[in-house]
Amino acid sequence: MDSYEIEDTSDWLGCPTPLETCRHYLRMLENEVQELTLQLRKAREDIFGLVQMYGEAGAQRDEAMKNLRERSGQLATVRKQLYDLDLIERGNKREAERLRDMLDGLIDRPKTIV
Template sequence: MLENEVQELTLQLRKAREDIFGLVQMHAETSEQRDEAMKNLRERSGQLATVRKQLYDLDISASTKKREADQLRGILDGLIDRPKTIV
């Protein structure tokens, strides 16, 4: 009877070791995936910052161009008499 118990415990120990080994492998794989995802996130974050800066610059440029166009329209309005049309 004692021999059977030792064999059973040995089998349980072997199974537990296999389970632990599997969990360690899963942890390593998950850590690699996490690291890759974090790297990807950092890259995308950098790209987003660049795009936001470009958008900001374009917005400033558009505002400047609109202001200049409005000033030129004002100058033209002073130089040209617009015909009065009835709609």
């Protein structure tokens, strides 16, 4: 037996031929391609869903900003009304104090003995 024949296992029972090995490798590659195709399809669907969610979130943000601007305008109006009422109140207090002082000058205070 020559030394080069020791490593030749092609004729052993149960050992695949080169053609069988290539076919097996081809099936493995086909399975991997199918799996990657499924993963790619799922990733595309996920990306499409995320794009839709992003669009919806943008629309909700725009609606919230519109609402915020409206409420901000209403708040400015209420603050202005509050400021005007505060000025009116101060004026009325001064007028009431002036009238009280005038009234105090007209009415004599009763003298009580304790």
